[in-house]
Amino acid sequence: MTGPTAPPTAASAALFERARAVTPGGVNSPVRAFNAVGGTPRFIRSAAGAWLTDVDGNEYVDLICSWGPMLLGHAHPEVQAAVAAAVARGTSYGTPTEPEVELAEEIVARAPVEKVRFVSSGTEATMSAIRLARGFTGRDVVVKFAGCYHGHVDSLLASAGSGLATFALPGTPGVPESSTALTMVLPYNDRAAVEKAFAEHGDRIACLITEAAPGNMGVVPPEAGFNRFLAETCAQHGALFISDEVMTGFRASKQGQWGLDGAVEGWTPDLVTFGKVMGGGFPAAAFGGRADVMSRLAPDGPVYQAGTLSGNPIATTAGLTTLRLATDDVYAHIGAAADTIKTAAADELSKAGVAHVVQATGTMFSIFFMDTAVRDFDDASRTDSRAYAAFFHAMLDHGVYLPPSAYEAWFLSAAHDDRAVQTVLDALPVAARAAAAA
Numbered sequence: 228m229t230g231p232t233a234p235p236t237a238a239s240a241a242l243f244e245r246a247r248a249v250t251p252g253g254v255n256s257p258v259r260a261f262n263a264v265g266g267t268p269r270f271i272r273s274a275a276g277a278w279l280t281d282v283d284g285n286e287y288v289d290l291i292c293s294w295g296p297m298l299l300g301h302a303h304p305e306v307q308a309a310v311a312a313a314v315a316r317g318t319s320y321g322t323p324t325e326p327e328v329e330l331a332e333e334i335v336a337r338a339p340v341e342k343v344r345f346v347s348s349g350t351e352a353t354m355s356a357i358r359l360a361r362g363f364t365g366r367d368v369v370v371k372f373a374g375c376y377h378g379h380v381d382s383l384l385a386s387a388g389s390g391l392a393t394f395a396l397p398g399t400p401g402v403p404e405s406s407t408a409l410t411m412v413l414p415y416n417d418r419a420a421v422e423k424a425f426a427e428h429g430d431r432i433a434c435l436i437t438e439a440a441p442g443n444m445g446v447v448p449p450e451a452g453f454n455r456f457l458a459e460t461c462a463q464h465g466a467l468f469i470s471d472e473v474m475t476g477f478r479a480s481k482q483g484q485w486g487l488d489g490a491v492e493g494w495t496p497d498l499v500t501f502g503k504v505m506g507g508g509f510p511a512a513a514f515g516g517r518a519d520v521m522s523r524l525a526p527d528g529p530v531y532q533a534g535t536l537s538g539n540p541i542a543t544t545a546g547l548t549t550l551r552l553a554t555d556d557v558y559a560h561i562g563a564a565a566d567t568i569k570t571a572a573a574d575e576l577s578k579a580g581v582a583h584v585v586q587a588t589g590t591m592f593s594i595f596f597m598d599t600a601v602r603d604f605d606d607a608s609r610t611d612s613r614a615y616a617a618f619f620h621a622m623l624d625h626g627v628y629l630p631p632s633a634y635e636a637w638f639l640s641a642a643h644d645d646r647a648v649q650t651v652l653d654a655l656p657v658a659a660r661a662a663a664a665a
């Protein structure tokens with residue numbers, strides 16, 4: 228039996244045409260454009276719970292969840308009510324407000340940070356954390372890992388230099404060599420590379436920044452003890468350890484990735500960046516950490532950092548309401564739904580004879596279309612993106628909206644109930660066969 232015919236896309240196609248006339252690529256963030264998988268991106272008109280509705284009236288189970296933020300699902304009634312009440316009181320004052328204090332207290336209670344400063348995007352959070360680390364240590368060099376994405380900060384859009392080059396090259400036109408000349412890019416999960424970098428340049432290294440568990444090359448969990456090793460290596464050399472939890476924070480577990488390793492092993496990062504879930508679907512992000520480091524920030528200290536809409540009352544209200552509702556039950560539910568989908572996907576791909584590896588950290592997971600485990604970016608880049616594109620489109624045709632790229636985590640929410648999960652399970656066999664035929 229074949230599945231339903233492909234859903235109508237005329238209205239999305241018409242909007243995409245108009246969008247392309249006035250916006251580069253027709254989108255405001257590249258991966259939305261389907262360039263990696265082909266086809267017309269769906270323009271979404273509304274969302275509720277686990278479901279998206281596009282402008283042609285098609286419904287999809289959402290496995291993107293706004294790339295992480297929508298932990299409770301879309302249009303959660305309590306979040307909506309809190310936001311509506313906040314909007315009624317005015318949308319931005321440029322003064323301190325109560326919700327930002329409450330959200331900061333909530334974050335400090337859950338995560339390994341003593342103080343936080345709010346910003347409006349994950350990019351701003353990592354950019355500011357790096358400035359603070361440089362200001363605090365008086366050093367310049369930043370270490371990062373290939374395949375870890377920290378937003379579009381110039382110095383972090385860096386590629387490993389070829390051969391013996393120690394320092395990085397610009398990862399995109401528009402970033403000058405001077406911006407990446409102080410960045411070192413190492414292979415993920417590679418202790419020897421970290422030891423060598425610190426042995427050779429330790430006294431110049433201001434910080435090492437890593438995704439707490441990489442999700443931006445697909446999910447590549449840190450090997451056991453790797454984050455602890457990074458924290459200890461930084462400490463030995465007087466560098467700061469920045470754990471980027473923009474994606475994993477309040478998502479991989481109630482306490483983020485740190486809840487899965489640091490809290491168990493007994494170490495803390497010096498600085499942590501947050502975004503996504505803590506903004507409840509609004510533009511809010513943060514960086515935080517040790518009080519002595521954070522007190523170097525203006526106005527307490529000399530390191531400048533600021534933002535007109537930082538700590539915006541609507542965004543902080545949405546984030547606060549989301550985090551307060553993100554109880555143990557929510558994580559248990561998402562974990563169970565993820566397990567059901569992971570198991571079914573692996574079964575169907577096996578039956579169809581498609582090479583695959585399922586990788587996860589806490590409630591976050593992704594599937595690589597290849598037959599060996601992925602421990603770094605070189606491994607991840609061997610995933611079969613043609614097979615993924617075929618799989619993606621078959622899932623989309625059967626009402627499941629996966630990330631339109633083979634290198635992304637799949638996100639679930641508390642609203643992914645039996646009906647939503649069943650829709651995913653029903654789509655998997657056809658999609659697995661489509662991947663086999665690609």
Ligand code: PMP
Nearest residue numbers: 348349350376377378471473474
């Ligand atoms: N860090 C990580 C780990 C991320 O996943 C992202 C976004 N995907 C960012 C930073 C940048 O966040 P934003 O897109 O809000 O600038």
